[in-house]
Amino acid sequence: MSARVPTSKLRVGVLASGRGTNLQAIIDAIEAGTLDARIAVVISNKQEAQALERARRHGLTGVFLDPKPFAHGSNSREAYDRAILDVLQKHEVELIALAGYMKIVTPVLIGAYPDRIMNIHPSLLPAFPGLDAQKKAVDWGVKIAGCTVHFVTEGVDEGPIIIQAAVPVLQGDTADTLSARILVQEHRIYPRAIQLYAEGRLRIEGRHVLLAGASDPATGSLINPSL
């Protein structure tokens, strides 16, 4: 995939099903000027999603797209994604950001937006893909957990990794306490990943996302428990 040529402000479409704190982090980064993009539309498959409320509060277009009318037939998920695609195209979306979107996206969307869909997942992928990643990390007994922003491919949580953040897992952590610690980092890395894309600095080569320009590689290490 070749990098985006940043001629105009990136138009992002956010798909969210729930409380929308990652959407909020993206909105906040735009309003703070650290993310040079515009949210063209927020779409949810849940009418009561707090994400829609957040969108409206910030004067953004929020669209509830009911999956029920599409629920029949063997290609219901594809039919729903075609409807999503209509809305995205109507709002001239260039990049899709999945932010707590609880539906699996089909090749209909992936084909229309190849290498132009991002997702955030609350684990250090490829560990703990799928649902309840933080609980899986606690149950497994890992000492370091984290979150990942990656491009979306057909395999769930499998696409090329853009950026990751690590946090320690503390003794006595529950899925909830660990989730809260990870979420703070999610809110830092998702706007950053979108900004890197907006600047045209991301290029995919196979499984690798290459970062152009001045890169600031992480220094130091997270060792837990510390030495």
Ligand code: GRF
């Ligand atoms: C986040 O933990 C995200 O990593 C996962 O779903 C959760 C969404 O949270 N994909 P929010 O709706 O952004 O608050």
